[in-house]
Amino acid sequence: MADLRTNIAGLQMQNPVMTASGTFGYGIEYADLVDIEKIGGIIVKGTTLQPRQGNAYPRMAETPHGMLNCVGLQNKGVDYFCKNIYPQIKDIDTNMIVNVSGNTPEDYAECAARVNELEKIPAIELNISCPNVKHGGMAFGTTCEGAASVVSAVRKVYDKTLIVKLSPNVTSVSDIALAVQDAGADAVSLINTLMGMAIDAERRKRVLSIGTGGMSGPAVKPVALRMVYEVAHAVKVPVIGLGGISCATDAIEFLLAGASAVQIGTHNFVDPAITVKVAQGINEYLDRHGFASVADIVGTVE
Amino acid sequence: MKKHIIDLRITFADRLHPRYVLIKGTPADGSRLPEMLPGQFAQLKVEGSPETYLRRPISIHDVTSDTVTSTNKGEEVSFLIALAGKGTRQLATLKVGDTLNCIIPLGRGFSMPTTDAPRILLCGGGVGIAPLLLMGRRMKEAGFEPTFLLGGRSAGDILRLSEYEALGKVYVTTEDGSMGEQGFVTQHSLWDNAAFDRIAVCGPMPMMKAVARLAKEKAIDCEVSLENLMACGIGACLCCVEDTKEKGHVCVCKEGPVFNINELKWQI
Ligand SMILES: Cc1cc2nc3c(=O)[nH]c(=O)nc-3n(C[C@H](O)[C@H](O)[C@H](O)COP(=O)(O)OP(=O)(O)OC[C@H]3O[C@@H](n4cnc5c(N)ncnc54)[C@H](O)[C@@H]3O)c2cc1C
Ligand SMILES: Cc1cc2nc3c(=O)[nH]c(=O)nc-3n(C[C@H](O)[C@H](O)[C@H](O)COP(=O)(O)O)c2cc1C
Ligand code: FES
Numbered sequence: 426m427a428d429l430r431t432n433i434a435g436l437q438m439q440n441p442v443m444t445a446s447g448t449f450g451y452g453i454e455y456a457d458l459v460d461i462e463k464i465g466g467i468i469v470k471g472t473t474l475q476p477r478q479g480n481a482y483p484r485m486a487e488t489p490h491g492m493l494n495c496v497g498l499q500n501k502g503v504d505y506f507c508k509n510i511y512p513q514i515k516d517i518d519t520n521m522i523v524n525v526s527g528n529t530p531e532d533y534a535e536c537a538a539r540v541n542e543l544e545k546i547p548a549i550e551l552n553i554s555c556p557n558v559k560h561g562g563m564a565f566g567t568t569c570e571g572a573a574s575v576v577s578a579v580r581k582v583y584d585k586t587l588i589v590k591l592s593p594n595v596t597s598v599s600d601i602a603l604a605v606q607d608a609g610a611d612a613v614s615l616i617n618t619l620m621g622m623a624i625d626a627e628r629r630k631r632v633l634s635i636g637t638g639g640m641s642g643p644a645v646k647p648v649a650l651r652m653v654y655e656v657a658h659a660v661k662v663p664v665i666g667l668g669g670i671s672c673a674t675d676a677i678e679f680l681l682a683g684a685s686a687v688q689i690g691t692h693n694f695v696d697p698a699i700t701v702k703v704a705q706g707i708n709e710y711l712d713r714h715g716f717a718s719v720a721d722i723v724g725t726v727e
Numbered sequence: 728m729k730k731h732i733i734d735l736r737i738t739f740a741d742r743l744h745p746r747y748v749l750i751k752g753t754p755a756d757g758s759r760l761p762e763m764l765p766g767q768f769a770q771l772k773v774e775g776s777p778e779t780y781l782r783r784p785i786s787i788h789d790v791t792s793d794t795v796t797s798t799n800k801g802e803e804v805s806f807l808i809a810l811a812g813k814g815t816r817q818l819a820t821l822k823v824g825d826t827l828n829c830i831i832p833l834g835r836g837f838s839m840p841t842t843d844a845p846r847i848l849l850c851g852g853g854v855g856i857a858p859l860l861l862m863g864r865r866m867k868e869a870g871f872e873p874t875f876l877l878g879g880r881s882a883g884d885i886l887r888l889s890e891y892e893a894l895g896k897v898y899v900t901t902e903d904g905s906m907g908e909q910g911f912v913t914q915h916s917l918w919d920n921a922a923f924d925r926i927a928v929c930g931p932m933p934m935m936k937a938v939a940r941l942a943k944e945k946a947i948d949c950e951v952s953l954e955n956l957m958a959c960g961i962g963a964c965l966c967c968v969e970d971t972k973e974k975g976h977v978c979v980c981k982e983g984p985v986f987n988i989n990e991l992k993w994q995i
Contacts, residue, residue, distance in 0.1 A: 450963035454981075457730040458830065458961075470965075478975050485958050485966035490780050492958060496965045499976055642780060694781055694959040695772065697732060697830070 427711035428718040429704060431465065431686050433663045434611035436548045436586040438465035438520055438686065440704040441719050442676065445667050445690030446471055446524035446550060446590075447496065448641075451514050458697035463704065466520035468688065469510075471552050473526050474536045476502035481634040486623035491642025491669070492691060493621050495633045498526055503536045507543060515545040524590070526552040530565075530578035538582040548585055551575060553605075554592030554617035566592035566617075569604035580609030588665065591615040591656070593645075598652045599659035606660045614665035614688065615656060616649045642691040643669045650682055657683020657724055671699065673706020680707070683724035728832060730961065731761050735827045738803055744883050747854065748819040749788075751805040752827055760802045763787050765862035766836025766927075766952055766985045769806070770960040771818060772828040779814035784957045784980070786858040786929070787832060789890075804831070807886060809854035833960050834984050837862050837927045837950055840871045844924035844948075849895075850876045850912055850938055852930025853884055858952060860887070862927060863894040874898070874923070878912035878934065881905045913937045923947050927985075939988045940995045949988045955979040 429440035443466035449455060452467040461467065479499025486493045500506070506523070514521050523540045527533040533551060540549055553566035553575050565571040576589055589605040591598055593616035602613050618639025623632040631637075649668025657664045666684030670676050671692040679687045692699045707719065716722055735752030742748050754760060770782035788807040810816050821827060837858075840847050847866065849859040856877050863873040873895035879885045882905040891897045899907025900915050908915050912934065918941065928938045929952035942949035955967040962981030969979050970992045977983070988995070 448959070448964060450961075454959075454961050454963045458732055479965065479968070482968050482970075482976075483956055484968065485956055485964075487779070487781050489778050492781060494958070494964070494966055499965050499968070691958075694964065697961075 427708050427716060429708055431719050433548075433588070433665065433686055434586050436466070436520060436612075439463075440465040441680070441686035441707070442700045442704045443468055443520075443522070443665070443686060443688045444693060444700055445688040446552065447494075448690040448693050451510055452517060452521065453513060455693070455697050459701055462518045464519055464700045465686065465704070466522055466548075467517070468522045468524050468550055469514070470500055471498045471524045471526045472500050472503050472506050472536065472540075473498055474503055474532045476500065476505065483632060483634055484638075486632040486638065488621070488623065488640065488642070489644060491640055491644035493623055493633060493638035493640050494618070495635050495638040497635070503539050507539055511543055511546070515543070520547050521545060522548045522550055522588070524550045524552050525579075527575075530575045533575050534578040534582050537579045541583050541585065546585075548588055549579075549583065550588040550590050550614060551579060552590050552617070554590050554594075566601065567595050569600055572601050573604045573608040576605045576608035576610050586611050588612045588614050590617055592617050593648060593652055593668070594620050599655050602656045602660045606662050610662060612663045612665060612685075613656060613660065614667060616645070616652055616668040619645055619648065641668070643671050643675075645669045646675060650678055653679055653684050654682040654726070670703070671695070673703045673710065676703045676707060677710050677722070680719065680722050681724070681726040683726075685720070685723050728764070729761065730830060730833060732828065732830050733761075735804070735829060737821050737823050737825045737827055739805075740821050740823055742819065743886050746810050746884075747886055748808050748810070749805060749887070750808065750818070750821055750827070751803040753803050755826055760790065760792065760804055761832060763790055763804065763832040763861075764836040765865050766858050767832040767834050768858075768960075768984060769804075769829040769831040770833060770957075771806070773814045773817050774828075776813060776817045779817060781958055782830070782960060783814045783818065784833075784954075784960055786952070787861055788857045789860045789864065807854060807857040807860075830960060834980055835982060837952070837985050838925070839869065840866060840924070845871050846874070846922065846924045847871070848874050848876055848921070848923045848926045850878075850926055850928045850930070852878045852912060852934040853880075855928075855930030855934070855952070856886065856891075858929055859927070860890055860894075863891065867894050872896070876900070876912050876915060876917060878930070879906075911937065913941050918945075921945060921947070925950065928952065936993060936995055939993065942988065943995060950985050951988055951991075952984045953979045953986065954984065
C-alpha cells in the first residue's frame, strides 16, 4: 500500500484526487452513489458575491467524447452558501473547497473574505477562467495583469490555501501562471474548459443559448496534459491537473507531467464513483512500480 | 429517495416497432430493485459508443415485482425507448443476458390521486406514454381508476395498448386516423365532457403545451413531464434548468422532471 497522502500548500489530503467545480454539486448530491469522504477534496460549485441565475437553457451539448456547457455560474450567492449550504457540508470528513468567481477584483475579495470565516473550508479556488459569463471570469484569466489584480486583492483578505484556476484559452498559460504565483497564489489548477461551439445543421442554429460554451471531457485531455506539463515546468507552486480524466491512467499521466494532485470533472456524470476508483488505481500503479508515495512520481516524465 | 448505481441483467429486449424498443432488466447481482415512483427516470449508460459519452435519461416505464416472496425473483424494471439518435440506437442493440448500468431512481414523479381528487387523465404523446404505464399501475393498486389518452402519428406509435387497457379506460388519437380518433390528443371528443381533477402529460413539447393550454381553459390541474437535455441527471451540473415563477432556474432532473404547469413560466 503506497502512501497516497498529498499536501498542496498546506492543504492536507488523504489522496490526490479531487472533484472539479461545477461537476459535483456540493458533494451531497453524490453521497448515495460514492463514499464522498474517500475523495481527497471536493471543490464545490462556482460561488459569487451576488446570486446569479446563470444563462438560459439550453446549456449543454454533447460532443464526441466530451461536452460543451454554458451554465454561466448559476448560484445563490456567497451569503446563501454560508448560511444554508455550509451547515450541510461542514461535517463531511474531507476537504470542502469553495470555487470563487466575480465581476471585479473587489467582488472576488469580498466573496473570499466571507469564505475565510468558515472554519471547515480549508482552501478556495479562484475561478479566473470561466468562459461562460460576460464580465469577469475569463476576462481576468486571459491577461497577466488581470489575473494578478484578482489574486493580489484576494490574497490580502484570505489567509488559507489559495488555489488559482487557469484558463486554457490563452496564448501562454505559463505566463499567466507565473503572474498569479507572483501575486500570491499558493497553487494553480488547470485547465478550465476550452471555448467551443456546437451547431445544429438541420435547424441552422447554434445549439447553446449564448452561442458558445466550454468544452470538457476526455476529448480535451491531450491539450490539458500539455498545458499542465508546461506550467509545472514554469512555476514553483504546486500544480493541480485536470481536463478529461476518466481513469487512473489518465490521472497518473497528469502526475507524471508535473501535477501534484488531480481533479475529475465531467466523468463524474458517467461514473459517479470514478474519483475513488482513480485513487485506488493510483495506489495499484505505485505498488506495481515500487514507488512509496505519490510525490515520488510527480513530474518524473522524461 | 436513495439513488443507486445498478448493473441490470437484460431479461427481455424486443423491437416493438422499427422506431421503438422495449427492454426489461433485473439487478445482475440478485439484489432487490429499489423503490421507484411513477414519473421518475434512470440514467442509462451507453456502452461501446465513443460518440455517446454521457448517460441517457429514460423514464421508468414499468416495474413488476413479486410481493409474495422476499427475493428479487421476477422483479423487473422496463424502459420504452424511441430511437432518436446514436445513443438510443445503441441501447436498442441490447440483448437478453447483456448488462445495462443505470443510476436509478432519479427526480420527482407525478402526484398521486387523493380521495378528494381521484380522477386523473394520463395523457401521452409518442414515447411520452412510457411513464404513464407505471403511473396507471400505481393508481390502480391504490384503488383509483386511471384514464389514458394516448396519441401518436399512426397506429404503430400506439405501443403496448393491451398493457394500458388492463389498467383503465384507454382513448386513442392518431394523426393519420389509423387508430382511434383522427387528430391530436387535444382534439379527442373526450374533452367535450371531460371531468378530471388533474391531467398528467408526457410527450413532445408542442403537445404538452397544447394540453396545458386546454387544461388551463378548463381549469383542470395539470402536471407535465419535461425532457430537458441532461448531463449528470442528479442535480450537480445545472445544465437541465427550466425557468420557474418562484424559484428561477431549477434543475429538471432534481426538482422535476414532473412540474405543475403553474410553477412554470410557460406562455400558454
Ligand atoms: C427525464 C427524461 C425522461 C426521458 N424518458 C424517455 C423515455 O422513456 N423514452 C425515450 O425514448 N426517451 C426518453 N427521453 C428522451 C431521451 O433521453 C433522448 O431521446 C435521448 O437521450 C436521445 O439520445 P440519442 O443518443 O439517441 O440521441 P442524440 O444522438 O443525442 O440526439 C438525436 C436527436 O434527439 C434529440 N434529443 C436528444 N436528447 C433529447 C432529450 N433529452 N429530449 C428530447 N430530445 C432529445 C436531439 O435534439 C437530436 O435531435 C427522456 C428524456 C428525459 C430528460
Ligand atoms: C457543467 C460544468 C460546470 C462547470 N462549472 C464550473 C465552475 O463553476 N467553476 C469552475 O472553475 N469550473 C467549472 N467547470 C469546469 C470544470 O471544473 C473543469 O475545469 C473542466 O470541466 C475540465 O475538466 P473535466 O474534463 O474533467 O471535466 C464546469 C464544467 C462543467 C462540465
Ligand atoms: S442534468 Fe445535471 S443538474 Fe440536471
